[in-house]
Structure formats: C-alpha cells, structure tokens
Amino acid sequence: MDLRQALKQRVLVADGAMGTLLYGNYGISSAFENLNLTHPDTILRVHQAYISAGADIIQTNTYAANRLKLARYDLQDQVTAINQAAVQIAHSARQHADHPVYILGTIGGLAGDTDQEIQRATPAAIASSLTEQLDALLATNQLDGILLETYYALPELLAALRLVKAKTDLPVITNVSMLAPGVLRDGTTFAAAIRQLAKAGADVVGTNCRLGPYYLAQSFEHLAIPENVQLAVYPNSGLPGTDQDGAVVYDGEPSYFEEYAERFRQLGLNIIGGCCGTTPLHTAATVRGLTSRTIIHHRTPTHQPLATPLAPAKGQHPFLAKVATAKTVLVEMDPPRNFDTTKFFKGAQRLKAAGVDGITLSDNSLAEVRIANVTIAAQLKLNYSITPVVHLTTRDHNLIGLQSEIMGLHSLGIDDVLAVTGDPAKLGDFPGATSVSDVRSVELIKLIKQFNSGIGPTGKSLKQASDFRVAGAFNPNAYRTDVSVKSIERKLAYGCDYIITQPVFDLANIYAMADALKASNIHVPVFVGIMPLVSKRNAEFLHHEVHGIRLPKTVRDRMAQAELDGNEREVGLQIAKELIDGVCEVFNGVHIVIPFNRFKTAIELVNYVQQKNLTATH
Known part of the structure; x- marks a missing residue:
C-alpha cells in the first residue's frame, strides 16, 4: 500500500525532531546533515527509536541539506552524497520494522534563515539549490513522498511545490510555519494558505515548528478549508527556554502530546507528528493518546471572519511634500x-x-x-x-x-x-x-x-x-x-x-x-x-x-x-x-x-x- 492509499484509510503518526534531539541527547552541534556521512549509525538509531515508538512516517535527515545552507560549513559540494546517504539510512531503519513505515524526503525552507548570504540569495539561486537537493533525493528511488517543511513565506513554499510537482508524482506534504496561531507572518490566514497549497497540488497541507500543541490546535479550530483536504500537524514540544549555560532547551512533557493526540484527530488531522524538542517518547505518547485511527473529515464552519490589512492613515510628511518643488x-x-x-x-x-x-x-x-x-x-x-x-x-x-x-x-x-x-x-x-x-x-x-x-x-x-x-x-x-x-x-x-x-x-x-x-x-x-x-x-x-x-x-x-x-x-x-x-x-x-x-x-x-x-x- 502506497502513502496516498494509507492516508485515505487511517490517521498516521509521524516522527519527531532530529536536530534538537541530536543537540540535546547526543551533544552534537555541528552540521546535523553531515552526520549522514560521518556518523550514520547515530542517525540510524534515531530513526529506529521513532519507529519502535510507533511512527508510521519518518523523514530523512536532510532538512538543511541544500547548497546554500551547507556552504556555512564548506560542505556545498557534498549535497548529493549527504542526501542520498540520508535516504539509505532511513531505508535501512525500516527494514526490520514490525509495521509499515513510509519515508519522506525532507526539504526545509530558507525564508526564515538569518544567515545574510541566504537572505541575499536570488529566487533563481534558491530554485537551483532546491532542485539539486530534490534530484539527489529522487535518484534513490526509495522515497514514499516529499516533505516541504518550516516555510515561513507562502510564495517560497508555493514555488517549491511547483518545482517538486514538475519532477515527481510522489505525494507532497507542505507545512507552513506560523509565528502566531492562525496567521502567517505576512498576514495571510492559515486557511488561505491551505487553500492555495491544495489548489497548487499539495497532497497534504499543514503546519510545523514554532508553536506547541495548544496554539496549533487553536489554528485548526473553526478553519474554513475545502472538503477532502488532508491535513498535517507537527507541533513543537512547547516554548523553548534556556538552561544554566544559556543553551536552548525544550521541556514539554510527552504526556501533553498524549492529551492532544485525540484532539488533533477530532479536528480532522491525517498526519500527527512532532517538531523541535520532541523525542521518541513524544511519538509513543501520541500513539497512546489516539483512541482510534479512523479519519474524521475536517468540518468547515459556516462563517469565517476575513482578515484584511488596514490601509495606513496617511500623514502629511510636510518636508517630503515640499522637497518636490x-x-x-x-x-x-x-x-x-x-x-x-x-x-x-x-x-x-x-x-x-x-x-x-x-x-x-x-x-x-x-x-x-x-x-x-x-x-x-x-x-x-x-x-x-x-x-x-x-x-x-x-x-x-x-x-x-x-x-x-x-x-x-x-x-x-x-x-x-x-x-x-x-x-x-x-x-x-x-x-x-x-x-x-x-x-x-x-x-x-x-x-x-x-x-x-x-x-x-x-x-x-x-x-x-x-x-x-x-x-x-x-x-x-x-x-x-x-x-x-x-x-x-x-x-x-x-x-x-x-x-x-x-x-x-x-x-x-x-x-x-x-x-x-x-x-x-x-x-x-x-x-x-x-x-x-x-x-x-x-x-x-x-x-x-x-x-x-x-x-x-x-x-x-x-x-x-x-x-x-x-x-x-x-x-x-x-x-x-x-x-x-x-x-x-x-x-x-x-x-x-x-x-x-x-x-x-x-x-x-x-x-x-x-x-x-x-x-x-x-
């Protein structure tokens, strides 16, 4: 059974974080994606832990495995090797699973990155970087789908979706990231983003990162979207804090995910996973929290308030008016x-x-x-x-x-x-x-x-x-x-x-x-x-x-x-x-x-x- 068929039959549980897990549990702070080459056994153990916890979907360790981001570590010429090694490790992890496991090739967004070189990148350079990574992932012929995640800018995600759809018939999951519940940072409502992504051909649309279960559940409530749109949610374990050394830490309890798992299903979610701060314990908690795997189609409310930008109240700016003449x-x-x-x-x-x-x-x-x-x-x-x-x-x-x-x-x-x-x-x-x-x-x-x-x-x-x-x-x-x-x-x-x-x-x-x-x-x-x-x-x-x-x-x-x-x-x-x-x-x-x-x-x-x-x- 392929991933599209599975999504029609039951709610699927996805894995959780890779980067924060490697940072917190393994003390690794270098380029996480390069570990596919240098420490493949470490990545394999992470995948196996999520599968043992009950994950139906795992994602490759390739979130930042593109030329633009790898250039920070002088690894830009290792794009193909890093991505293909990641797919092979994930494939090895599912070989001995006691239940079907689907592999998503992960490609992360760039618009939220603070690196100045990435901020200066032209759309053409971004498209070229994504295409190179995508080609490397697809060449393995071992993926069940593509995951586009942590996209703060909807235009960037739509452009990435078009590139992926032109290259493959594999199902595509598209996740936006929100700084506040229900709205993207340019003012686009979450509902409007979902509609645009579905219309552009995304198989599953949803959200990941930044916010925890409380706010992401809130974002799906009273959500006006077309019928039969499949939805995904990958919340953080909660809001981050810092330890005594100033390092970023997450301390959200796995039991909190157990409480929200069934609520997400009732809201019509098809894929429930985790993002920053989550671990295999959070995945296991999600599995326990689901009282059923039966899909509940998202209910569209009758009325949905529209968010419209306000027109500025124009001031006189007298010296700018004067300087013209x-x-x-x-x-x-x-x-x-x-x-x-x-x-x-x-x-x-x-x-x-x-x-x-x-x-x-x-x-x-x-x-x-x-x-x-x-x-x-x-x-x-x-x-x-x-x-x-x-x-x-x-x-x-x-x-x-x-x-x-x-x-x-x-x-x-x-x-x-x-x-x-x-x-x-x-x-x-x-x-x-x-x-x-x-x-x-x-x-x-x-x-x-x-x-x-x-x-x-x-x-x-x-x-x-x-x-x-x-x-x-x-x-x-x-x-x-x-x-x-x-x-x-x-x-x-x-x-x-x-x-x-x-x-x-x-x-x-x-x-x-x-x-x-x-x-x-x-x-x-x-x-x-x-x-x-x-x-x-x-x-x-x-x-x-x-x-x-x-x-x-x-x-x-x-x-x-x-x-x-x-x-x-x-x-x-x-x-x-x-x-x-x-x-x-x-x-x-x-x-x-x-x-x-x-x-x-x-x-x-x-x-x-x-x-x-x-x-x-x-």
Whole structure:
C-alpha cells in the first residue's frame, strides 16, 4: 500500500525532531546533515527509536541539506552524497520494522534563515539549490513522498511545490510555519494558505515548528478549508527556554502530546507528528493518546471572519511634500550627553524660527552614549511642534527591540525614520560593547514599512496601520559610485522613500551622484549632507578617522590656511555655502549636520538655503 492509499484509510503518526534531539541527547552541534556521512549509525538509531515508538512516517535527515545552507560549513559540494546517504539510512531503519513505515524526503525552507548570504540569495539561486537537493533525493528511488517543511513565506513554499510537482508524482506534504496561531507572518490566514497549497497540488497541507500543541490546535479550530483536504500537524514540544549555560532547551512533557493526540484527530488531522524538542517518547505518547485511527473529515464552519490589512492613515510628511518643488532643509542634531537639555531645546526652537523643515536625530553617533533619540524626538514633536526624523540603528537593537521601537514611534506619532546600521560599537565610549546584527539596514527598511499594512511581523493585525516614511543612507564619497547606487536600488526595493547622504565635501561627488542616480532612473527625494568645518583639526579628523568621509586636498589646504589666518569658522562656512550652491543645482534637499551642536552656524546655513527659495520666487 502506497502513502496516498494509507492516508485515505487511517490517521498516521509521524516522527519527531532530529536536530534538537541530536543537540540535546547526543551533544552534537555541528552540521546535523553531515552526520549522514560521518556518523550514520547515530542517525540510524534515531530513526529506529521513532519507529519502535510507533511512527508510521519518518523523514530523512536532510532538512538543511541544500547548497546554500551547507556552504556555512564548506560542505556545498557534498549535497548529493549527504542526501542520498540520508535516504539509505532511513531505508535501512525500516527494514526490520514490525509495521509499515513510509519515508519522506525532507526539504526545509530558507525564508526564515538569518544567515545574510541566504537572505541575499536570488529566487533563481534558491530554485537551483532546491532542485539539486530534490534530484539527489529522487535518484534513490526509495522515497514514499516529499516533505516541504518550516516555510515561513507562502510564495517560497508555493514555488517549491511547483518545482517538486514538475519532477515527481510522489505525494507532497507542505507545512507552513506560523509565528502566531492562525496567521502567517505576512498576514495571510492559515486557511488561505491551505487553500492555495491544495489548489497548487499539495497532497497534504499543514503546519510545523514554532508553536506547541495548544496554539496549533487553536489554528485548526473553526478553519474554513475545502472538503477532502488532508491535513498535517507537527507541533513543537512547547516554548523553548534556556538552561544554566544559556543553551536552548525544550521541556514539554510527552504526556501533553498524549492529551492532544485525540484532539488533533477530532479536528480532522491525517498526519500527527512532532517538531523541535520532541523525542521518541513524544511519538509513543501520541500513539497512546489516539483512541482510534479512523479519519474524521475536517468540518468547515459556516462563517469565517476575513482578515484584511488596514490601509495606513496617511500623514502629511510636510518636508517630503515640499522637497518636490522647493529647496528643503533638514538639520541633524546629536541628543545631549547629559541630563541638561536646556541648551539643546533652545537651539531647536531657534532652528524652527529660522524655518528648518525638520530635525534629524542621530542614534548614538560614533557609538557614544547619549539620551535616547526617541525621547528627544517625542519632546520636539509634542512640546515644540518640530518634525523629527529619528535615526534607527540595527547596531543597538535585536529584532525584538527593533519591532518594539517601531511600535513606540508610531504610538508617539513619529513617522519619519532613517534606517542605518550605525557606527561599530567598539568605536565608542564602551569598546567592550557588542553590535547587534540581526538584520541589515535594508531589511530594517522592509521591517518598518511592513507596519504600514497594519500587520505585525508575526502576521497578526496591529488594529491600526502606521504611515512611516523611511529614509535610506547613501555614501556619495565611495570610491565606486555604482556600488553605492546598487545599494540604494536594494533599499528602494525594500520600501525606501527618500535618501539622506553622508556629508559631502567635494562638488565633483555631488554631480557624480546626481548623474549616477539619473542613469539608474532613481527619482526619489535626496537630502545631501553638508557639514560645516570648524577647524583644520576637525577637517583632518574627518578625513583620516571617520569611515565613509573624504575631504579633497583643496578643502584641507583651505582649512590649514584658515588656521594660520585665524578665520577657520568663516572659511568653513564659506566652503559649506559653496557646496550648498552645488547641491541646489541638482537637488532640492539639504541635510545640515551640525558639528558639536553649534546652532549659530546651522541657523546661518538654514537661512542661506531659505534665501534660495525667496530668490527663485522673484
């Protein structure tokens, strides 16, 4: 009897985790899939233990056995050997089973992976990687089906399903992974995902990983799906914790799976297995918990509420509206280093009176500790009616902190954000501090803009849509402008709305940037950074010690002569005005970076930009 026939006749119990079992019970933390070659007996014992516990279905130890993931361990040329060894081990394990056992060739998803190389992989590279692994698995002619599991992105899973269906007639089980019950992280309902996968030809559709039995059972309740769709569930043993050494552990009791086994059957599940943290003891508990193997067809409720993304409540973003037709000026300020904020806010008020269109607030620039810029931004907006643009760095926040910060910004009505990586932590006051690298700045842009749909990163409704406008950073001082432009193109693809550049000290760089953006058909607003020099020493420091900034020799020579003449401030201002003249020939946006929060200098330059608008109207 083949797997399709078996699925029509009885509820089947699948095996549980491989990776967490090897990690927890065997102390193995290397590439688990390579053990198919180096320690086949270990993998064989795991399969045999699940079969002895009563598993009707086992999956090959190939979850991450693709070229992209194996490259982490320099094993990318072992794809075929690793996958085919895995199938052979699974086949050997079932040879002496006392009941029919079906083997699924497992292929895991990539969209949830945090590895930056995998995140950069093109759809073509992902398809090629999957095809190579699939070909290796199918070449063994010993599989009963294919399992596509732990897919966080439905489009990726649908694409994988199409590739598999084009290669084989074997049954295909497709499992999405949810961060919250009943909804995928892009806001697609679990029910909608099941319908799309069934329509695309999946034999069994379901879910695995992330959530335990409680939430996954909840996801199947009141689920509106077509009749005769076969369903699978592979819950984690529960939520993970950490032991005294900081290692991730699961301590969900097998008896809990015994309690849920019959409930899953009553909900219409055809395959009941386990994922992270589960062991053969959980499998045995599932077998004990089933009062029958008779299939109960899933009952579709009469009414099913539809989840629809919320449209953002559009704000005015006045400086972005203005920059389309007139010269517009933003000023960057560093939040205070101490609790005395009087001078800072007095300076901000003077800038407002001078006509500044917005104040951008650095996020601990040069990794030096200052008052949190979100706190300062809230006071500028609420107490002084000044538009703030908050710099948000990936350096200081992991994914949890970033999302919390974004939600906090929206709750304060602060809608303008510059997404940046941030200066390395080792440069600042506390060189022992570490930088966080959960995401890059381009992914931070995408994360921020997702909130505009009213759907959170877990896929759950936020009950309100944000209206963020996100700036991307651009370095016109780079040796290769084409590389910097490619970076902007990626940021625009992720949702970037406008550009704020590093300070520029060379007119040639301004014109080269304008030409490069025009050649690439990039027409978003651009605010070019202008930093007035205050001394020769300041000029030399910026040129030699600040990453991403270079000063022409002519500028440094002028500041050296100014030091001799005793008029450094005046010459620094003149250079800044010359640069503003160049900027205003090709762009409407100027971003003045105040050195040492010298408000008098900033105000003079704001007035200079504003005068250009007055001149243009006469």
